Amino acid sequence: MQIKPVLAALRRHRLATLLIAMEIALACAVLCNACFLIANRLQLTRINSGIDEASLATLVLTGYDPASAADLNARVLDGLRKIPGVQSASVINAVPFGNHAGTAGITLDQAGQKAGGVVDFFVGGPGSFEALGLRVVQGRAPTAADLQPVVDFVPKDAAVLVTRALAAHLWPGVDPLGKEFWCLTWHFRVIGVVDHLARPGGGEGGPDTVEWSVFAPGLPGKNLAGTYLLRAPPGRLDQVLRDARTRIARMAPDAVLDTSASQTLGTLRDRYFRDDRAMVGMLAGVIAALLLVTALGIVGLASFWVQQRRRQIGVRRALGATRADILRYFQTENFLIVSFGIGLGMVLAFGLNLALMSQYELPRLPLYYLPIGALVLWGLGQLAVLAPALRAASVPPVVATRSV
Amino acid sequence: MFGYYLDLALRSLRRNRMLTALMVLAIAVGIGASMTTLTVMHLLSGDPLPGRSATLFYPQVDPDPDPRHQHLPYDVMDYRSATDLWSAHRADAQALIAHASLKLIAPGINLPPLMARTLSTTADFFPMFAVPFRYGGGWSAQDDASRARVAVISSDLNNRLFGGADSVGRTLRLKGADVRIVGVLAPWRPSPQFYDVAGGRFSEGQTASFYGKTEEVFAPFTTVQDIAGDGFDLFTCWATPQGHQQVSPCAWVALWVQLGSPSKASGYARFVADYAAQQKALGRIGRADNTQLRGLMEWLDFNRAVPRDVRLQTWLAFGFLLICLFNTIGLLLAKFLRRSGEIGVRRALGASRAAVFAQCVVEAGMVGLLGGIGGWLLTLLGLWLVRRQPTEYADLVHMDVAMFLTTFVLAIAASLLAGLLPALRASRLAPGLQLKTL
Numbered sequence: 001m002q003i004k005p006v007l008a009a010l011r012r013h014r015l016a017t018l019l020i021a022m023e024i025a026l027a028c029a030v031l032c033n034a035c036f037l038i039a040n041r042l043q044l045t046r047i048n049s050g051i052d053e054a055s056l057a058t059l060v061l062t063g064y065d066p067a068s069a070a071d072l073n074a075r076v077l078d079g080l081r082k083i084p085g086v087q088s089a090s091v092i093n094a095v096p097f098g099n100h101a102g103t104a105g106i107t108l109d110q111a112g113q114k115a116g117g118v119v120d121f122f123v124g125g126p127g128s129f130e131a132l133g134l135r136v137v138q139g140r141a142p143t144a145a146d147l148q149p150v151v152d153f154v155p156k157d158a159a160v161l162v163t164r165a166l167a168a169h170l171w172p173g174v175d176p177l178g179k180e181f182w183c184l185t186w187h188f189r190v191i192g193v194v195d196h197l198a199r200p201g202g203g204e205g206g207p208d209t210v211e212w213s214v215f216a217p218g219l220p221g222k223n224l225a226g227t228y229l230l231r232a233p234p235g236r237l238d239q240v241l242r243d244a245r246t247r248i249a250r251m252a253p254d255a256v257l258d259t260s261a262s263q264t265l266g267t268l269r270d271r272y273f274r275d276d277r278a279m280v281g282m283l284a285g286v287i288a289a290l291l292l293v294t295a296l297g298i299v300g301l302a303s304f305w306v307q308q309r310r311r312q313i314g315v316r317r318a319l320g321a322t323r324a325d326i327l328r329y330f331q332t333e334n335f336l337i338v339s340f341g342i343g344l345g346m347v348l349a350f351g352l353n354l355a356l357m358s359q360y361e362l363p364r365l366p367l368y369y370l371p372i373g374a375l376v377l378w379g380l381g382q383l384a385v386l387a388p389a390l391r392a393a394s395v396p397p398v399v400a401t402r403s404v
Numbered sequence: 405m406f407g408y409y410l411d412l413a414l415r416s417l418r419r420n421r422m423l424t425a426l427m428v429l430a431i432a433v434g435i436g437a438s439m440t441t442l443t444v445m446h447l448l449s450g451d452p453l454p455g456r457s458a459t460l461f462y463p464q465v466d467p468d469p470d471p472r473h474q475h476l477p478y479d480v481m482d483y484r485s486a487t488d489l490w491s492a493h494r495a496d497a498q499a500l501i502a503h504a505s506l507k508l509i510a511p512g513i514n515l516p517p518l519m520a521r522t523l524s525t526t527a528d529f530f531p532m533f534a535v536p537f538r539y540g541g542g543w544s545a546q547d548d549a550s551r552a553r554v555a556v557i558s559s560d561l562n563n564r565l566f567g568g569a570d571s572v573g574r575t576l577r578l579k580g581a582d583v584r585i586v587g588v589l590a591p592w593r594p595s596p597q598f599y600d601v602a603g604g605r606f607s608e609g610q611t612a613s614f615y616g617k618t619e620e621v622f623a624p625f626t627t628v629q630d631i632a633g634d635g636f637d638l639f640t641c642w643a644t645p646q647g648h649q650q651v652s653p654c655a656w657v658a659l660w661v662q663l664g665s666p667s668k669a670s671g672y673a674r675f676v677a678d679y680a681a682q683q684k685a686l687g688r689i690g691r692a693d694n695t696q697l698r699g700l701m702e703w704l705d706f707n708r709a710v711p712r713d714v715r716l717q718t719w720l721a722f723g724f725l726l727i728c729l730f731n732t733i734g735l736l737l738a739k740f741l742r743r744s745g746e747i748g749v750r751r752a753l754g755a756s757r758a759a760v761f762a763q764c765v766v767e768a769g770m771v772g773l774l775g776g777i778g779g780w781l782l783t784l785l786g787l788w789l790v791r792r793q794p795t796e797y798a799d800l801v802h803m804d805v806a807m808f809l810t811t812f813v814l815a816i817a818a819s820l821l822a823g824l825l826p827a828l829r830a831s832r833l834a835p836g837l838q839l840k841t842l
Contacts, residue, residue, distance in 0.1 A: 015829060018736055023730040035718075062519050063507035063579075069773035086552055145521050152645060181742070184644045206608065249516070256519050257509055278793055279713055288439070293430050293724075297731035300426050351721075360609070360716055 016301055021341035024377055026347025027294045029352045032373040034283045034290075036353070038203050044392040045273040047210055047338050049096040050163070050196030051312055052133035053265040054234040055087075057241040059093045059248065061226045063256035072252055073125075076228060079251035082304065083243045088191065090249045091125035091220040092132075092229045093153070096198040097268040100260060101227070102153045104183045108170060109285035114180055116170050117209065120199035121154045124229070131231040132197075134215070139165065139177045139192030142217040146191070150223040154186055158216040161192040165211035188214065201272065226255070291376075295384040299378040302388035314390055314399030323393040330389035331382060338381040342374045349373070405718040405759075405764070413767035416743065422773070425635055427735045431775025432438035432727030435815045436782025441714070441721040443753075443783065444639025444790060447800055448615060448711045452594040456473035456534060457700040459496075461669060462830060463489060463676045464696040465683075467653075467796050468642050470688035479707075480639045484688070486657035489703070490526070490616055492718045493659035494675050496668070499529040500625050501599055503637040503656045508621065509577040520561070521598075523619040524636070530556070530587075533599065534663050538562075540572035540587035548624045556587040556622040576621070581631040583623060592618055595800050596709050599660060600640060609712025615797035646709045673697040725818065732822040736771070740764055740830035761831040768823020776815030783811060 023299040059080075064072050073091055080089035094101035102121035126134070129142055135182040150157035167176035167190070179190045181266050218224050232240040241264055248257050263271075304325070306313070313326055353365040417424045451457050465485040480501075481489075490500050501523065508520035529535070530542035543554045555576065555651055575582045596614040597781050627635075636648045637658050643653035663669045676695045684692040698706060740747075747760055784796035785802065790801050 009698075015825070016734060019730055019734040019737065023727060023734070026723065026727045026730065030727065063517065079570070186644075194499060256517050258519065274794060275612070275713060278795075279717075282717060283720070286720055289433055289437070290724060290727060291435060293728055293731055296426050296430065297734055300423060300735045301738055304742060307742070356716075391447070392653065 003332070003336070006329065006336060010333065010336070012017050013305070016305070017337055020301060020337050021344060022296060023294055023297055024338050024341025025344035025348050027290055027309055028143065028342055028373050028377055029348035030185065030290060031287060031376065032185045032345075032349040032365060032369045033352050033375070034287050036369055037356075037362070038283050040282050041276045041283075041363065044207065045276050046203055046371070048196040049197055049198040049265075049269070050132075050194060050211075051096060051265065052231075053269060055133070055231050055237060056095070056243070057229065057230045057232070057264040058092075058098060058262060058268070059228045059241075059244055060099075060258040060261040061102045061228075061248070061252055061255040062254065062258055064226065064254055065240060066222055066225075067229070070220070072255060073220045073225050076093060076251050079247060080230060081227060083240055083247065084238045085232045085243075086230060087233070088127050088131045088229075088231045090127035090131055090229050091226055092227055093123040093188070093218075094120070094227065095265060096200060097265065097272040098200045098227075100200050103286075104153075106181050106183045106188075110182050110187075111122070112182070112184070117212060119214055120167060120215060120396065122197070122215045123150055123154055123224055124215065125218065125220040125224060128229055129215065129217065131229050133276070134159070134161075134197060136192050136194040136403045138175075139190070139251055141192060142215075147219050149221060150218040151186075152223060154183075154216050156185075157187050158218075159191045160188045161194050161215045162190055163197045163211045165195055165196075165208075166213065167193050170213065173377050178285055179263045188216070199311055216352045230354055232383070245280040261354055275373055291380055294377075295380055298334070298381060298384035299388060302385045306330070306392040309392075310399055313395045314402075315396065317397035318400040324393070326393040327389050330385055330392055331354050334381050334385040334389075335378065345373070345377075346370050360399070405762075409763040409766040411532075412840055413770045416739070416767060417751075417770065420742070421694050423735060423739055424725070426773075427457065427739075427771050428774045428778055429736070429774060430728045430731045431784055431815060431819055432778030434725040435775060435779025435811060436786055437820070438725040439779060439807065439811045439814065440742055440786030441718040442810070443713055443787060443803060444797075444801055444824055445559070445710065446807060447595055447802075448797060450595065451701065452596060452598045452704075453533065453700070456662075459662050459664055460532070460700040461495075461663055461672065462696075462698050462700070462703045463659055463661060463672070463700075465489070465639055465676060465680050465689070465693055466694035467655060467689055469688065469690050470642075471643075473690065477694050478640060478642075480655045480658040481667045482653070482655050483650045483657050485683070486659045488533075488629065489659055489676065492675070492679075495672055496664050497528040497532045497662040499532055499599075499660045500524070500657055501529075501660065502625060503600075503619075503627070504632045504635050505629075505637070506579040506621070506632055506635070511575060511577055513565055515565065520578070520620040521741050522621045522623055522628060522632075524623055524625040526625055528662075529599075533594075536590040536592055537752070538588050538590040543560065543624060550624055551626040551630055552581045552624065553581060553627055554586045554624065555583040555627075556589060557585055558589050558618050558620050558622075559591045559618040560617060562588045564730055566654025567740060570606055578621065578623070579631050579635070583598045583627070589618070589622075593785075594618075595797070596704065596787060597705060599658075601704060602658065604709055605690040607708075609708065611707070611711045614709050617796075625826045627706065641674055662750055669699075729822050731769070732819060735766075735826055736823050737826040737829060738766055738825045739767075741833075743811070744833050744838045747833055748835040751833075751835035752839060757831040761827045764804055764827030765820060765823050766832050768819050768827065771823075772816040773812070774821025774831040775819060776812040778794065779815050780808065780811045783807075 001207055080086060095266050103118060105118045106116040108116050146159045148158055176190050176193055181188050196211060198210055199213045230240060230244060245262060356362045428454055465479040465481050467482040478830055486500055490498055504522045505519045506522050507517050509517045525543045526548050527543055544554060549556055562568060571585050571588055574585050601614050636649055639655045641654035645652045645654050663672050676697055680695045681692040683689045787801055791798050
């Protein structure tokens with residue numbers, strides 16, 4: 001296929017060519033970045049919480065008298081364990097995707113000079129570590145001997161487990177077992193490392209800090225009460241939670257049940273990522289609308305060109321060009337324009353990505369998005385120009401002999 | 405002449421309905437997307453108290469006793485600093501803000517106890533922020549001083565407990581203590597809940613909670629201290645919390661002041677700095693230079709109150725509008741050049757280039773008007789979709805008069821802009837060439 005005649009013809013319609021190219025360039029920039037944003041958000045929603053979400057539910061009680069917290073714990077745990085289907089009931093201070101309970105800044109030295117970042121403390125009573133189903137990759141799980149009373153929000157001198165991500169951040173490349181860290185006057189010693197444990201709702205520091213969690217075993221009492229962890233087989237979990245919510249009034253008439261926070265872990269996770277999913281939906285809608293509008297624009301302009309060049313097409317056909325030749329001509333012309341637009345679009349895509357990086361903490365656009373965007377737009381262009389090109393190909397040669 | 409151009413425009417649009425439909429659709433979709441996101445942005449980033457926001461200020465004092473710690477002052481103050489500043493009564497009006505969640509029982513009403521979010525504040529809160537009342541009113545400064553057991557409840561709570569009736573004079577049991585209702589608010593949804601905004605810069609853009617519903621109960625600060633004791637919500641602590649919350653190393657009380665003029669504002673800023681210097685001399689705080697006095701809008705900006713996703717969506721929608729514009733330019737170009745024969749005849753009959761240009765621009769404006777109508781309908785659809793999302797600000801979203809006018813202005817402006825280039829091109833057609841090939 002000869003390119004030079006196509007280019008020569010395009011040079012006579014510079015404005016329209018430039019318009020389609022600019023439209024394709026903008027579409028390429030928005031398409032690449034929107035797809036990247038979608039991939040980014042979807043990746044966020046797939047974080048590994050490290051726990052057996054399908055088997056766990058949480059109950060949150062508030063408004064009780066702190067002096068009778070131990071009695072409340074005893075009554076509630078006793079009542080919860082009697083519910084048919086419950087495998088275990090334990091006290092815990094927070095759950096992943098739930099409300100914050102013990103967020104604090106830690107330091108690597110007792111004097112408080114070397115900051116370690118802001119982490120979330122999970123404090124669980126007997127049975128909670130096993131109920132969560134955390135996987136220990138180094139060291140050991142907490143035992144009954146490690147249980148200590150909770151002072152304010154976490155035990156004073158505790159043996160704790162950290163996540164792999166936190167250990168890599170605090171002590172990169174070094175065995176974390178036996179290492180110590182402090183939070184003001186609280187002191188912690190690492191006895192084990194778990195694979196994953198997501199912290200409750202968000203946190204300072206960005207998406208890299210999602211797994212900066214510490215698990216400390218603690219004795220239920222005045223400072224560890226009100227939030228309970230239920231474990232049941234996945235099929236019966238909803239029924240167990242419903243039973244628990246109806247029976248809680250009898251178990252603890254003095255407390256108020258926080259209905260929105262007392263859910264299965266699956267529900268809490270869905271709710272936590274609700275905004276991200278909505279954003280993904282909106283982005284997908286924008287991409288679809290964008291591709292539609294671009295395609296319609298190409299169809300409109302190409303139809304106009306075909307109509308403008310009817311006589312030329314008729315002359316070519318009279319001189320011996322086949323229908324396939326005419327079709328191929330228009331498709332090549334569209335391919336060249338779209339390529340020009342894509343070339344410009346790559347630059348725009350990077351520019352847009354830099355702007356988004358500075359404003360919205362997005363990582364850099366990976367290079368493989370550009371060929372994908374290019375392929376999509378080439379395909380779209382070819383598809384859009386098909387109908388006008390077929391109409392051009394059906395122009396009969398006799399048009400060349402007519403003067404009207 | 406304008407009527408003639410309109411007539412020509414309508415004829416031309418009717419002649420090729422397909423092309424017209426494509427153009428109007430492109431503009432409508434672009435305008436619909438842009439105006440939906442712009443309306444949400446306008447509602448979330450607007451002034452919550454138009455006319456008053458310039459007189460409201462938020463003082464901050466850094467209560468950290470360690471002078472080596474280099475950080476911006478905490479978003480709220482500790483008990484001592486806030487109450488000292490409030491007791492000095494140096495501003496035209498001032499309101500302390502603290503939060504607690506207290507168990508609420510309505511005696512005589514057969515409903516289970518609920519946890520009511522309680523805003524502990526002072527008497528100036530209601531006149532300062534122009535809070536609307538449905539029944540009764542706020543409490544007085546004497547009630548603050550005498551720790552009176554009074555409270556104001558929100559419209560939602562009144563509906564839930566008393567079915568919307570006039571409940572002034574009835575009692576509620578807050579954490580075991582009886583309080584008398586002195587006022588019921590009318591439905592009040594400031595956007596955002598500016599008096600509660602704090603810690604926004606640590607939220608990674610997820611600030612939708614700033615646009616939720618107001619607290620259920622409003623009670624005097626002194627009264628809630630009597631009732632709740634140490635039950636206030638803490639913002640942060642810089643050392644191990646010990647002892648009563650009033651002396652604990654924690655930040656949990658905020659102060660809003662009203663200062664009628666810029667000179668009063670600078671005077672108050674000096675007062676806050678002097679207070680910090682005095683406290684540093686007494687050895688209670690570490691840094692005297694770490695004070696701030698920000699205006700209301702400045703404070704909202706500092707906390708990045710508008711959720712990050714809303715901003716992103718607005719930019720995305722405008723990028724989409726730009727693409728639709730380019731689309732429209734191309735299609736308008738096609739439409740005008742298709743009529744080159746007719747334009748040639750008009751030029752031959754004596755129309756100037758400017759006349760042709762004007763007529764083409766009027767046609768573009770007509771397309772913009774039709775696109776604006778379609779865009780307005782699509783915006784209403786878009787806003788309906790936004791209202792169905794389970795976000796805190798979803799029920800705030802509606803189209804107001806300003807946004808309605810903006811829709812049409814944007815549509816017509818966009819299409820006029822889009823039509824300039826094709827109109828120019830059409831007006832420069834050589835008439836002779838067109839007449840020859842007729």
